Amino acid sequence: MIFAGLGCPHGCDFCCTSHFFKRPHVRLLPTGDDTYRVIDRYLEINPGMSLAIINEDFLIARDLATRLRELVLERGKALSIFAFATVKALSRMTPRELLETGIDGVWVGYEGKRSGYANQQGRPVEELIPDLRSHGITVLSSMILGFDYQTVDVIREQLSEFLALKPTYAQFLIYGPTPGTPFFERVVREGRLHRELAENPERYYRKCDGFTAMVRHSSKTPGEIEASQRECFETDFRLLGPSVLRSVETWFEGWKRYHDSDSSYLRAKAERWAKEILKGYPLFRVAKRYGPTPEGTVRLEAEIKAALGPPGLGRRCVLLLAHLAAAWTRFTLRHDRFQHPKLRRLTLRSSRWALRPGDLGSLRVDIGRALRSTIVKLEGALDQSSARRLAAGILNALHGNDAQVRVVVAEGTQAMQEHLRILGKLLARERHRVSVVIPSAPETWA
């Protein structure tokens, strides 16, 4: 995993990552050189490692992508990077350029045709996703269920359009409100969060999983939305087959296109794909027996064998174990065993002195967050009690971490010297972590 950036300017109304950082994109690895340096360090550990870049829209920074591509081509090591991207950013590069940047897998949000999110602008997805696949780039695409305009028929219609794109992997999640997002604020304001969740925060957090309909829909019951979600997953599997085979199929598309390419980098990439495809031989036997699309599997297997040759001895031995592994998976799925790690719950209780927005007597406190600091905006009048409570809140926010607090005092905020002295004295031990922007008036602040 490479943590290359945080936040996203597109601001989809349900997206906590985007709204937590108030929409600007924060580059943790600012340049292509920085990014390649981290890639190189991972490859020193394992030259064949596949990497995932965590960055909400990795390709949004053109300078970074351009430089990274130069470095990837210059070094010539065939990479396998999975990255998050938007239709908008992907529309600015050709699939070949994407591969030459080391990226052979992307997550693209499909969301819903009428969702209207900014990340959807660019090439039509009907053109983009099949194009990426035909170059060997796997696509994980996600669709959201539970928009107001989605009746059962609309969902089915969208699902068939979505499946026609043949994404390598598909995700269907229910439109869920996360605190801090505009969607959450809207449903709370409109009283549409289901009552038992609105009244019970613990229950709310337990259900905030993408598989629970939490918001009152204009025409569907929660049960109907959740049933639609199950139908989406089942239809995806029935029509397109297991994702693991879809990956092999996509890599094979890439191999066919680039194994005799004029680019030495892309020929190396095709060799890497061939190795991955050969590892998939044991899958065919199982997929033919248990999978929903045996004819497609037979065809794919024959095509791959004709191009890359039959499996070697080692692979044939693994073939024998494939049925055993499939039977074990079947058992664990059917009996819901070993599916998820056990839940370990850690509750962090905040004291009544926690730094929160609100009124401390006549002092209005507003809290904002920047990457490394908490911003505390003050307005009104500071008195003895609010000075003490404010100091306690700030000390609490600084406890057990290396964060910083920036206090911004609005023009005209009243304070007497003695109360400022109390505040200063209480915060003295953390003075190197607290900065204050003072107003020009009244003069007591100076």
Ligand code: SF4
């Ligand atoms: S494009 Fe993705 S990361 Fe960006 S705001 Fe929308 S959902 Fe969030």
